Amino acid sequence: MGVQRWLESWPVYRQLTGSDPLGRGAAAESPSYTAMRPRTETADRVAGSVCPFCAVGCAQRVYVRDEKVIQIEGDPDSPISRGRLCPKGSASLQLVTGPQRQEKVRYRAPYATEWTDLDLDTAMEMVVDRMLDARERGWQESDEHGNRLARTMGMASLGGATLDNEENYLIKKLFTALGAIQIENQARI
């Protein structure tokens, strides 16, 4: 290492001689820092998204490499958020990619003390069986005055405020056709 390079490796020297007299920018950068690149630069693609937490609706950019989400950032184009995210929105990467995410269907039989595995297809068939059974057992054709009810009180559903409009639409439509009316979500609380 020559004297010149040795001197330049000293931040105070760079601060005194360079364009960063306050030492809050280039003067304070180490070679390893200068060589660092943001993950977002190496992304294969970016998807436009929206933060899944509260209802402000901050826009997100979701960076994807090798079919995996590698970073989620605020979208500066948004007139709502102008690129900003709060601590929750900033932690969305952990929400989406963290180890807490369940990947498999889990099943707890009546009186069991532990979870067991179940195929998705089998689970779907079992849920259909149970829906039709509960619907039948809870069916009410009319009230005590003979007014038509044509409904079931045998099953209920809760949740929808974290879901998409399209999803809520199908949920309400299917349950309504089945005669299930106790369909509710977070807006009630």
Place this chain on the structure above:
Amino acid sequence: MGSNMAEAHPVGFQWVVEAKSRGARVIHIDPRFTRTSALADTFVPLRAGTDIAFLGGVINHVLTHDLDFREYVRAYTNAAFLVAEGFEDTEDLDGLFSGYDAETGTYGRDLWQYESAEQARTEREGGEGGGDSAMDQERTSPMGHGAAGAPLSGTTGDIAQDPTLQHPRCVFQILKRHFSRYTPEMVERICGTLPGQFREVCEAWTANSNRERTTALVYSVGWTQHSVGAQYIRAGSILQLLLGNIGRPGGGVFALRGHASIQGSTDIPTLFNLLPGYLPMPTAGSHEDLPTYLDDLRSPTQKGYWAGADAYLVSLLKEYFGDNATEGNGYGFDWLPRINGDHGTYRTVMDMVDGKVFGYFLLGQNPAVGSAHGKLQRLGMANLDWLVVRDLAMIESATFWKDSPEVETGEIVPEMCRTEVFFFPAASHVEKEGTFTQTQRMLQWREKAVEPVGDQRSELWFFYHLGRMIRERLAGSTDPRDEPVQKLDWSYAVQGGGAWPEPSAQDVLRRINGYRTDTGEPVGGYTELAADGSTACGCWIYSGVFADGVNQAARRVAHAEQGPYDAEWGWTWPSNRRVLYNRASADPEGRPWSERKKLVWWDAEQGEWTGDDVPDFPKKTPPGFVPPEDATGPDALRGDDAFIMQADGKAWLFAPHGMLDGPLPTHYEPHESPARNLLYGQQGNPTRKVYGRLDNPSNPSPPEAHREVFPFVLTAARLTEHHTAGGMSRQLPYLAELQPELFVEVSPELARIRGLSHLGYAHVVTSRAAVEARVVVTDRMAPLRIDGEVVHQVWLPYHWGGSGLVTGDVVNDLLGVVTDANVFIQESKVATCDVRPGHRPRGAALTAMLAETRARAGVTIETGTTIATAAGVPHLQHTEESS
């Protein structure tokens, strides 16, 4: 008020801070000094649960000092309309309005009508049968009217008026009388707010509301979660209307909501009482067929856009049932099930406890932590045949059978709990495409970034395939009850092949937008919908989101590249309009109230409304227009009927219809309160739902004895670093580290009284539960002087539960279930409690301590159920025999 915006909606709060830097004055009125207060110009404390008393005080200030925006009030509100003889106010009836039935705890609302609307209404009701179901209808139909207001026969010309606002029975004078006792002194005695602070708010609010200036009002669940919550919003609306702050730029009443698409799930409701677009679910007895339903929903002669409800409903049925919906079969109206009362989530959970419900779906919601009375929630789930949980991660509601607090107390024994539980892993927001509707009604489309892995699926996939499989199962059935399923139009486009393809969210959105049934061509907006089966539309207020066959919600033109109203970012219902009722931003003659506050105006040259926003008025109706006598619907709107969805074209200071607990907001004490109502003999909301059951005990409140057992006011709220019941935040390392532990904020005075030490442990106790938390001694929770007595308030964040990287007791376990009769939302923003030092007992010792506490407070099934306490009516207890 009722909002800690900086904490709960921090990115939205940037606009408040920016407005402040441009000279706006920010006032925060709240029981607790919060992150919002810290950034406000002025912080004004009040006791939790007394906001109507405070707002009533401001309204009284405005009316007694003639500070209302008189031209606005006269032109755009119902201030001049006369209320029929026979109406009696809370001033006359010790806190009740006329029509109260102590037996049922409900109002008959015939005596709250306009001078001549009454007659029309009586005639209409006379035509209806099913008298026995009338009460049931009372209980559910006003909720069902949603944003639409309520039906009202006749046009404005039929309603008696006094434009001078002097007639003793005109709305303006009734309002004046109603709030006359809400004086600054009374505000101080009830709310604990000092007169100087109160006067400061009154003066700032009124000085900033005129032609040149507007004031915005922000609230959140701090207003809705009360036994009189809907009337909190009414009180805010009345004040904003009196001051001319509705429909104008910089004005308004802003509801800040707490989930990514909670607005969407209200518009396209997964709610028992609504169909998409705030159309009510049909009620048994009253809605026997399509014509009776429509007649109850809107009068054929009424004015405004709600008169088109027939087109909205028929188009919905055409989307639901496709070609099977014909004029001959009432477009399949009879295939809809009927409601007849309270089928809200709390009622349902009690029915689970009582063994009346067999199966339950939880779709991204965690009631074991997030709903009031967590124990009731968990015991309900433990008494099901089966439970389906769909979520990103394991949540407390999925594992209650093995690790809930009741397992520790022995109230749930895994080997004896029969509930079969299915956990389905859900796709996250980046693993599916679709729209969220944010809190200002804006739909924003999300692109799919990656495929979900393993068994993770979207709700769209789940319900599409459930529907497909059920339809296959029932295809050959001859049972008439299976007809709606068989006739359903389930022909959504799918993406990908195989037996389990992903349905196309874009196709669902296209059908929500609506299309012509002959050509399939998307409609451009709800005004194109017809009642003759020629259009199908899944949600009329969303019509236009797919105009021209383009997904308008997916637009992302950068804010730097477009105008101040950012009309090309996402899509806002209705009609991509940013400010509702913006006709009111112009004066009756169609001119902006001021240059500074212009938004839309009448362009006489072009003969149409124009401006910076999409005008919220028939485009070609001039300001001075007077409709012919026989006009109906939008054609019947006068040139100054700015409130185009209301049956009379006016904003309602007095609500002749639509509210179950009174035409005007009234201060009632919370269900659990440390104080007697100082205004009336009527203590609490006389229509609140108390669900008097052994498993839902109440703490005693005046006039009941023993309130000293629970002497403090309890309130709870959010932190920035966590989200609701914690299922999306307690599992994340960053957030868990930022807020690792449940805490309770108490004042130094309260800490002294109860021997609590900063950062030590304490437990908060109610008749339902004890919750342990670290103590934060802070001036943020200052005690207040209520009618001469010092009242302490305590506050906790509510995000913790038994799962995740950080765990803690469930704060919602402290609460019982008491709801607002209008909307069945629970009173969870205020209750009473005790605070004791140290750790709480565990296991059987906890159960014993709670039983001892209840005994000491004299708590029985009847405590808190005497909802009528006014003079002149029987004071009856309202309990449920079933428990």
